[in-house]
Amino acid sequence: MKDSGIILCVDDDTTVLMALRTLLEHALGSQYLIEIAESGEEALEILEDLQKDGETIGVVISDFLMPGMRGDELLIEMHRRSPRTVTIMLTGQSDFDGVKKAINQANLYRFLEKPFNHEDIVLTVRSALQAYSHERLLNLQNDQLRHLNADLNVTLKKLQESERFLEERVALRTRELDEKNQALQQALRTLEDVERISRHDLKTPLVSIAAAPTLLRAGRTMSKHEEDILCMIESATNRALSMVNLSLDLFRMESGSYVFRPSSVDMTNIVASVAMGLAAHAHSKSVNIHIPDDEPHVFAEADDSLCYSIIGNLLKNAVEAAPEHSTVMVTLIDGPQILLAIHNQGAVPAEMRANFFDKYATAGKVGGTGLGTYSSHLLAKVQGGSLGMHTSDEDGTTLTLKLHRAKPQSTQKQDKEFGQAHPRPTNTNVARAINVLLVDDDDFNHMVMSDNFRAPEFKLDVAINGRMAIERAQASCPDLIIMDIEMPVMGGVEAMLAIREQQTRAGQKPSFIVAYSGHDDDRSRQRFLELGFDACLGKPCSHSELDSVLEQARQQTAVMQ
Incomplete structure (x- = not known):
């Protein structure tokens, strides 16, 4: 059998x-x-x-x-x-x-x-x-439990009332486990749908919102009140993006399939942003978050969203655990390894100390899942770093995050995502303007991406779906097409294949077509290239990534002198 x-x-x-x-x-x-x-x-x-x-x-x-x-x-x-x-x-x-x-x-x-x-x-x-295997095992366990309970009932009749009370608690716990196992099975069935919704329906508009504050700052001086509002928008959006990314990537990290793409991350800015978002919560219990002023910015070789998740978890937990009228100390030290220490005067319960970073380990906090410290420990590990904890009733609790130091940065703030970068210098060696077709169903993505093609060396056209992209490509034969993948009416893959066939039939020079998608894992990128795209851009992407794609497009279309 x-x-x-x-x-x-x-x-x-x-x-x-x-x-x-x-x-x-x-x-x-x-x-x-x-x-x-x-x-x-x-x-x-x-x-x-x-x-x-x-x-x-x-x-x-x-x-x-x-x-x-x-x-x-x-x-x-x-x-x-x-x-x-x-x-x-x-x-x-x-x-x-x-x-x-x-x-x-x-x-x-x-x-x-x-x-x-x-x-x-x-x-x-x-x-x-x-x-099937999980359900079969669950049924087998339930059968075993039922047989065990039947045997116990014979003995329980001879015991006192206190022993009968214990039987009731065992039966209740069994039902709870059955309900949780059933909920887990349902969650596994919907995992693929959740990932698709998170990637496109949630992440795309959040990226657009994250870029809005920098677009509003461009070319104008903001009042302090206006700047505070923009910082609040950035903080809230980054927090939401961090939650979306974490939910999508945590399973890959646990299975060892996650691909870490490091960049230079400004740890000072992330700490300040997280602290600002928690300021009201800290103030409500008279807790002061102390961060040293006027310290030089510290950069780690890491992932921006993963660092935001780690620091957000650690600092929120520190504020919650800190006694009232106390101070949460945040120390950021530059060196061969970046060291971030977060200290509060509360102590971790003794029964929690040995398994503090274990999955689902919790001290009974209302609404707690036991995933915060576990995920933070895992996020530090996939970035080549570590997360440690020291606690005692006398000294309080210190969480220490260690990450690799980034390569030396220029004094100008690095670009991270569209809408957060310095202006691109104009290329004066162009024989003619590069015809660019941007295809995306999100109006805000049009506005954000268009800001990168204002120089005279570019001539930009836009389309809102694949069908319109085919019409525009037939009319102008663009040098570069940046194509969203998931769009109404017609998606990006179908449109790319139609444009390829259309240009081949007309004897035209093929456009350089880029897949522009929130599905930015290595497997998806390889699939897009195999389908016929020339390159891939993730949502969001940095200016350096866009510059690399533009250089590839220039070489293929031979528009440089």
Whole structure:
């Protein structure tokens, strides 16, 4: 018997069945038995034979439209006979009613369209097997608990009332664990949707808001009140961006797949920004956040958003833990290693000290998740640094963050993101203006990016979706196209392919097309390049990254003298 279950593929097309079996055997190895059936009736016979032998089907992948029993009918019957079997529908001809029936009556795990993407179906099957394994283990544990409780009931009848009270607490705790495990399974199923929403629907507008204060400062002198408001906007937006980035990257860090891209980070500015955001909270309990004045700026070789998350967590915890009418001391020391120390006069509870950086470790703070110090420790580690803690009832608590020192910086503040940089010098060696087409559905992104193409060496045109980009490219044949990926009407990949075909057919020199996306991990960048883009820019990107892309575009289009 296969302890991890059996995979059953059902399709009336034998070619699809053979392709599925070959793909899954190659991806999963010999650990799983893969059965195939050419109809719903045959699939039910296989299920019946397996159940007679005491075996189970872990995952069933069924086509929708088949002679005789349809895919949704098969999955509903499968779920009735084997409720723990994970069901997946794979088809190119389904209707909404059929999918809805499968979701409601067969607990449909995932719906994939034909022709299927090999990587998508392998990832889906692996996720389904993991969900099946987790549920099977959970049910086994619950069965064991139920048997144990039954045995205990015989003895508990002979014990005093206090022992019966303990039984009630055990039963309550069991129910709580069941509810948490069910919630965890649901969270795993929606992980992909959350990541997509976070990347595009949340991160893109936040990046635009973060750039607004610098655009407002350009060419004018702000009053102190106006500057305070802009700083508040920057602080709040950076905090929100930090939370979004952390939620997306924490899993990759834990699995070892996170790619660290260091840059020079102004630690002094981050500390000041975080302290400003916490000033009102500190004032409410008469706590003073002390940061030395007039110290030179300290730069670390790190990631801006990760540092913001670490410092935000540590300083907020210090303010919360500090006794009233006390001071939280922040010390930032430059050297071969950057050292940031945050001290408060409160002590970590004795029972928490040994596992202070463990996941879900909490001292019972209302609303606490136990992820703050754990994530901060992990964020320091992925940046090649460390995070330590020293506490005692006499001396209070000190958290010490160590990071690598950045290379020496110029006296001018470095650019980090669009809207935060010094003006780009004009290139006087241009034979003609570089025609640039910016394609993005976000109006604010247009405004922010357009600010980088005001020099005479550029001629900028804009489009709000892929269809408009095709029309503009046909009319002007731009040298450089900066293309957003996710847009209404037509996305960036489809538009890029159409422009390539259009220019080839017309015998035109190909445009240098850049993928401009919030999906900035190495895997996504490689995928964009394989699809036909010439380069990639993340959202947000720095001026140095944009300059590098412009140089590549100049070389390809031969617009320099």
